[in-house]
Amino acid sequence: MDTLLKNAFKMQIQSKEGFEFEEFIDELLLLKYGVDNYTPIRRIKDKGNDGTILSEQKILACYAPRKYSKADFETKVLGAKNKEGDFEKYQKNWKTEFPNWEIYVNHEVAPEQLTLIQGLDGNTSIKGIDQILMIIDELASNKKRKLASYLGIENFFIQDYIQDIINDLLNATGIEDNILHFDRKTLVPPQKKIELNFEQEDWDGMNSEMLLVMEEFNTIANILSGYEVDEINTLKRRIINDYNKLSGNFKERLYSLTEQYTREYGNLKDDEYGKCVKSLLLYMFEQCLIGKKTDKEQL
Structure with a gap:
């Protein structure tokens, strides 16, 4: 913990x-x-x-x-x-x-x-x-989460998960990093990025999922604020490289990378851990680091 x-x-x-x-x-x-x-x-x-x-x-x-x-x-x-x-x-x-x-x-x-x-x-x-x-x-993560829920501290448990995921990704990488920037002025609403990266039949489902995980974006940003700039860039580069190694459309890559990280660092049976992994990946998606970019974001 x-x-x-x-x-x-x-x-x-x-x-x-x-x-x-x-x-x-x-x-x-x-x-x-x-x-x-x-x-x-x-x-x-x-x-x-x-x-x-x-x-x-x-x-x-x-x-x-x-x-x-x-x-x-x-x-x-x-x-x-x-x-x-x-x-x-x-x-x-x-x-x-x-x-x-x-x-x-x-x-x-x-x-x-x-x-x-x-x-x-x-x-x-x-x-x-x-x-x-x-x-x-020493409890299994699903039991620990249940106890956190019993005590009313679920948010701290999610923060602990996200922190562990970030640390695991940083410890697993040996990538030579380049500085990665994104300009918030160029960001577009997530719905437009979803429409660019997903088939139309997936738009409603992904909009709902995006709204759900965006609740964790402030938590992710607060956690990342405690890391050095080079560590944050290393994390971003690791996710980009792992994403680029996968084949298929964005949806297939997103779900494959979520499963890969959950399997490597957590437990595939732990839904909450998987949700935290996806939250981190969609945070990077929202920052235009993975997935297709709109014309405005490519400028």
Whole structure:
């Protein structure tokens, strides 16, 4: 994950408290383990069980306060006068069948938290925000995107994809680059370029698709603004050269290059990745770098 996406996940997770955090952990672990290996548990009268990882014989606890307190954490785990802690409930109700116990927290693990958990009787462990982010990073891209949607940060996920695509294209090329310019004053509306490059029966479909991907053009422009001029030109030259190696009309080349890049750098089954690849290619198309140019653009 790039820094922006990682920070977006981190902020959203840290904002989850109480049952909301438990629900997030359920969503995360269902994606990681699947429905056959992870069982969510009801929120009340759970007998010290906030979730069960069947494949690891592990019972979970969750602690997500608005503000961390050492005393509150100890009460959560160990209990207090006339109040059972989560670990005592686990020992009483679950330990025989599930010998492993773990607690998830919505913040960085403090040294005293680690010491307390490691000192408990049994196979115990703790995971904080850093470990949770690592679990997310190891998810398949389609599952990671689903989690981003659950947290309402899909836009950051798309930005991460586009950033990865650009970096992969830059790392894969050894092309000697020439400076490539385009003059925005000479650009024409995308519809005219579509009519020049596509058969008439494809015009309506491509106009709709162009409108859809143009939503990502500002994202692409913002990402590219963070690169050096020579890197941007190398990226453009790579795409132009790969496009020119293909045969067929523009539509055939566009779809072939989209599939090629998705296969080489992503996953053909990941529709969102393919959409991001096509967005980048159509961004170059809109800049007149690939495809036929109108008379005005050729001047």
